[in-house]
């Protein structure tokens with residue numbers, strides 16, 4: 001019998017012992033956080049890519065806070081989706097060895113996933129761009145961000161009055177943990193990408209490093225440039241798939 005769709009996915013999950021996942025913004029859209037390039041994405045709605053550009057942030061940090069003051073509280077208060085819980089279950093079963101996250105929302109951590117790389121950083125901290133003092137994200141930072149539209153005050157460093165930047169990787173900054181991510185991809189016997197357009201480098205290159213015996217599964221609502229290389233491609237909502245698998 002030739003297996004297809006979720007039946008093939010289940011078969012691949014069962015037969016694999018070193019699964020690595022690469023997750024993107026699409027795994028978190030059901031938590032109310034828009035992605036970049038999906039149909040309701042941040043860029044699709046016309047917000048400029050300059051918002052997350054480090055050179056632009058240094059020139060005009062108000063542009064970042066102006067454009068993200070509504071989004072940041074949503075990210076900070078969101079809850080994990082069925083997609084995240086599915087990965088947690090796979091990790092608990094000893095099958096999922098590493099999650100490589102491009103997301104900055106920390107929902108995989110909130111879901112209880114232990115082995116992950118936040119390759120684009122996260123909102124756990126804010127860092128002064130002048131003296132590099134680090135601040136854990138606390139209520140006063142969050143309320144400044146929430147009130148930005150009214151008060152036009154951005155978070156500043158208590159030591160030097162420098163601008164605070166979230167500890168997320170902006171375009172133009174080096175990513176975190178890439179070497180480990182590459183090693184894990186090379187060790188995997190099954191690489192699953194979930195909710196990522198695979199358009200942002202260097203993560204977009206990682207699927208091309210799987211070993212000859214390993215298999216690639218792509219779960220994404222829209223097409224990716226890697227679809228032709230995958231053993232299985234599911235163009236569907238991750239939560240629909242997880243519900244059919246009944247693993248979450």
Ligand code: CNA
Pocket residue numbers: 023024025026027028029030033034035036037038039041102103104105106120194195196197198199200219220221222236237238239
């Ligand atoms: P992207 O380029 O916006 O791609 C997301 C992909 O997910 C799209 O191709 C969608 O079709 C697909 N998608 C959307 N919803 C679902 C769903 N429910 N099920 C399955 N597929 C879905 O985002 P990438 O992650 O590929 O790009 C990397 C960027 C996005 C990183 O720099 C992130 O920091 C950045 N980002 C992160 C978040 C977050 O942390 N939640 C939100 C928005 C952007």
